Amino acid sequence: MSPSFGKFRVDGKSLSDVERLFRTYNTALVRYLTRRLGDRDWAEEVAQETFVRALRQETITNERAWLFAVATNLVRDEARKDARRRRHLALLAEEERENVVEPESSRLERAQEAALARKAVDALAERDRLALLMREEGLDYNEIAEALDLSPGSVGTTLSRARKRLVESYEALQHERELREKNAAS
Amino acid sequence: MQHPDEGTIHAWLDGQLPPEEATALEAHAAECAECSAVIAEARGLIAASSRIVSALDAVPSGVIPIRRKATRPWYASTQLRAAAAVLFVAGASMILLRGRDMTTVQDSATRVSDVSTASDSGEQQLLQQRQAAEAPGAARADGATSAAPEADSPVPPVQSARKAAAPASVPAAAPEEARNETRDAVRRAAAPKVSIGAAANAENDTTKRSAFARSIRVDPVVVTGVAADQAVKLEELRIVRRDSTDTATVTIFELSPGVRVSLSETAPHAATAATVMRQGRLRSTQSEALAGKVAAVPAPPAPALAAPAPAPIASIRWTDSTTRRVYILSGPVSAERLEQVRALIERKK
Numbered sequence: 001m002s003p004s005f006g007k008f009r010v011d012g013k014s015l016s017d018v019e020r021l022f023r024t025y026n027t028a029l030v031r032y033l034t035r036r037l038g039d040r041d042w043a044e045e046v047a048q049e050t051f052v053r054a055l056r057q058e059t060i061t062n063e064r065a066w067l068f069a070v071a072t073n074l075v076r077d078e079a080r081k082d083a084r085r086r087r088h089l090a091l092l093a094e095e096e097r098e099n100v101v102e103p104e105s106s107r108l109e110r111a112q113e114a115a116l117a118r119k120a121v122d123a124l125a126e127r128d129r130l131a132l133l134m135r136e137e138g139l140d141y142n143e144i145a146e147a148l149d150l151s152p153g154s155v156g157t158t159l160s161r162a163r164k165r166l167v168e169s170y171e172a173l174q175h176e177r178e179l180r181e182k183n184a185a186s
Numbered sequence: 187m188q189h190p191d192e193g194t195i196h197a198w199l200d201g202q203l204p205p206e207e208a209t210a211l212e213a214h215a216a217e218c219a220e221c222s223a224v225i226a227e228a229r230g231l232i233a234a235s236s237r238i239v240s241a242l243d244a245v246p247s248g249v250i251p252i253r254r255k256a257t258r259p260w261y262a263s264t265q266l267r268a269a270a271a272v273l274f275v276a277g278a279s280m281i282l283l284r285g286r287d288m289t290t291v292q293d294s295a296t297r298v299s300d301v302s303t304a305s306d307s308g309e310q311q312l313l314q315q316r317q318a319a320e321a322p323g324a325a326r327a328d329g330a331t332s333a334a335p336e337a338d339s340p341v342p343p344v345q346s347a348r349k350a351a352a353p354a355s356v357p358a359a360a361p362e363e364a365r366n367e368t369r370d371a372v373r374r375a376a377a378p379k380v381s382i383g384a385a386a387n388a389e390n391d392t393t394k395r396s397a398f399a400r401s402i403r404v405d406p407v408v409v410t411g412v413a414a415d416q417a418v419k420l421e422e423l424r425i426v427r428r429d430s431t432d433t434a435t436v437t438i439f440e441l442s443p444g445v446r447v448s449l450s451e452t453a454p455h456a457a458t459a460a461t462v463m464r465q466g467r468l469r470s471t472q473s474e475a476l477a478g479k480v481a482a483v484p485a486p487p488a489p490a491l492a493a494p495a496p497a498p499i500a501s502i503r504w505t506d507s508t509t510r511r512v513y514i515l516s517g518p519v520s521a522e523r524l525e526q527v528r529a530l531i532e533r534k535k
Contacts, residue, residue: 035242114244121242136239141202156202157193160228163235170238185535186508 012056022051025067028137033071035133038118046074065143068134072147076126091119116177120170128162135159189221190214195228264426268443423530439527447517447527500524 013021026047033043050071060066121129127148134144141155150158190198190211197203198211215221260266426438426446434452441447501516502524515524515531 031243035239110244113241117238117241120238132235133239135200136236141197141200156197160192160196163231166238167231167234
């Protein structure tokens, strides 16, 4: 039985506990999920669900790792359902955004970069991608290992592979686009 | 420690190695060039992937705007500027020429108005030629009212004279209105010898007319001669208008005040196809026909006045080697001038 400091209590954490968790980790979690999913609304839904789950948890030793693990699993489950459909739609949308003639503002350039980044990140293997995104949120190797059910010693290898492939993909996509633009201009 | 593997290097760079391992790796790197290179590359990868991941945060709704013409502030409009310039000149000459012998000035004003009147119809003919030459929508069908800013008068100063003759000192009057009034005033003059001042006076019905305007009797513009072909080097091209159809695009550039050339650009397959223009403009056959041929064009009846020879319209034609689009550039300037414009156009691409 967890001590009830808060006014409301479900089996597990008190609302004030979760509130603290929320205040501490929500931003990073949503950002991680947005980067993973490419959809902010969806990311916020998953984050919310994650905190609801935390309510039901009695004790959490490593909070950050736990939250990221749960969020990741939620994504995995839901994503399995309509992964291909969503991805296809997202890619289509990105392609449309990419087929821009004569970008005129930096906002447009950023959107183009985002589209390229999206493609490059999606090209990674799921585990490599998740590890990298978690690392970008500041999770240490132990947390990543825990969240992804990896051995701590293999996190370094996973990250080095993920980073190398990401940069290679991105540069290839960039080169492709430059060629396309050059052909269009002449 | 022998050469560390990449995973270990990344772990070290991420600050995740236990202290003893980290120290050992540092020591090794200090002596091993190969590993130093790998470490440097890893640093680059870490930074680059971090940047790429951050790029994901950009709002995906980067709307692609339809290419809009850059809108200029209202005070930058050509017509307004022209009117302002006229106002300025009128005012300045009022001050300068006051007290001079009015008859001589009046004579010169009359002569200028002669040319002005004459060039009016000459302008009409010029307009017709221009319409034929630049079929894809260069001039408006109702060339009369809008011809003042559009048609290239062979004598730009005369154009200013006409503008000046209008009671343009009334700031409130729209520039278009002023020009129309001028043209009407000039046309209404029965005899060629008419003083612009008188014509202006004849229009004194509107209350807006100020005493100042009525007293303008001189033509403030000094005719400096035909100056259609400036010797000044072209720095940039100013686009006045651009019209497009499915197969052709026409762009009008203004080289200098009153001097305009038009560029027609046709897709290769359409170069010899019949093109129907929008808005009741001319039906043009081959793009060859665009280049300087005078076609019979229905135009509003021109006043029966003697017309001076309009400036010859030159045109040059080229084909883009890569796109195979056909370009025709024509205007009341020399062919060398057109080549200069062409160079600018190509440079801009």
